[in-house]
Amino acid sequence: MLELSAVNSFYGKAHVLNDLSFTVARGQVVALLGRNGAGKTTTMKSIMQLVQPRSGKVTFQGQDITGMPTHKVAKLGLGYVPEERRIFTDLTVAENLEVGRQPPRDGTYAWTTDMLFDLFPNLAERRGNRGKALSGGEQQMLTIARTLMGNPSLVLLDEPSEGIAPVIVEQMVNVIKTLKADGLTVLLSEQNLHFARAVADMAVIIEGGTQKFNGTLEELNAHPEIRDAYLSI
Numbered sequence: 263m264l265e266l267s268a269v270n271s272f273y274g275k276a277h278v279l280n281d282l283s284f285t286v287a288r289g290q291v292v293a294l295l296g297r298n299g300a301g302k303t304t305t306m307k308s309i310m311q312l313v314q315p316r317s318g319k320v321t322f323q324g325q326d327i328t329g330m331p332t333h334k335v336a337k338l339g340l341g342y343v344p345e346e347r348r349i350f351t352d353l354t355v356a357e358n359l360e361v362g363r364q365p366p367r368d369g370t371y372a373w374t375t376d377m378l379f380d381l382f383p384n385l386a387e388r389r390g391n392r393g394k395a396l397s398g399g400e401q402q403m404l405t406i407a408r409t410l411m412g413n414p415s416l417v418l419l420d421e422p423s424e425g426i427a428p429v430i431v432e433q434m435v436n437v438i439k440t441l442k443a444d445g446l447t448v449l450l451s452e453q454n455l456h457f458a459r460a461v462a463d464m465a466v467i468i469e470g471g472t473q474k475f476n477g478t479l480e481e482l483n484a485h486p487e488i489r490d491a492y493l494s495i
């Protein structure tokens with residue numbers, strides 16, 4: 263469904279992604295793992311074309327999206343939840359969701375606010391509260407819910423468990439499992455192997471923008487030396 267082929271991305275002269283190649287198959291949850299500064303966010307941005315790869319190719323549903331403007335990439339059905347929570351603090355939870363509304367595409371889920379409130383009960387309780395009244399974890403949930411209002415077929419989640427309370431992390435695990443059961447494809451970046459183990463089918467590990475591992479979580483579990491070399495536990 264999504265394929266990166268020999269992607270090289272730079273910030274000025276700094277070469278941050280080196281010949282990165284991996285695929286995300288329809289219906290899979292893939293975890294992009296690596297330490298701080300490994301290049302996870304740059305990979306997400308290179309998929310969304312917020313950073314345009316200098317060479318290599320990004321293909322989504324068979325279409326080459328390399329160099330395409332980001333808003334067009336989003337229109338094709340790629341939803342992006344960046345690491346920094348982007349909600350409108352002066353709008354209510356319900357209003358924030360409305361801002362994200364996009365017409366459904368063929369074959370994708372057509373989310374309604376009621377469906378999202380079922381998925382995120384905390385947000386349902388706080389639907390009339392302004393964004394600024396929410397906790398960090400609730401803001402993270404709202405950012406995800408708002409992205410789902412755009413009816414994406416693939417969601418990119420950049421470090422969804424970062425900086426949120428353990429009880430909310432457990433809810434996030436359930437949300438991702440539900441999305442997978444509903445047929446959504448997910449690529450998430452994580453430093454937290456525990457979280458990845460709970461939700462992901464496949465793991466891609468990067469270090470210094472270079473791929474070090476690509477396989478199932480079972481394969482990764484069978485190789486603790488890879489985990490020790492490239493991940494902080």
Ligand SMILES: Nc1ncnc2c1ncn2[C@@H]1O[C@H](COP(=O)(O)OP(=O)(O)OP(=O)(O)O)[C@@H](O)[C@H]1O
Nearest residue numbers: 273276278296297298299300301302303304305345
């Ligand atoms: N706007 C930028 N300009 C220059 N260098 C950058 C920029 N953004 C990131 N970098 C550098 O690119 C490298 C990869 O950063 P990136 O944010 O992709 O890593 P990451 O794996 O997502 O880490 P984190 O967990 O900190 O988000 C790092 O060395 C970082 O310092």
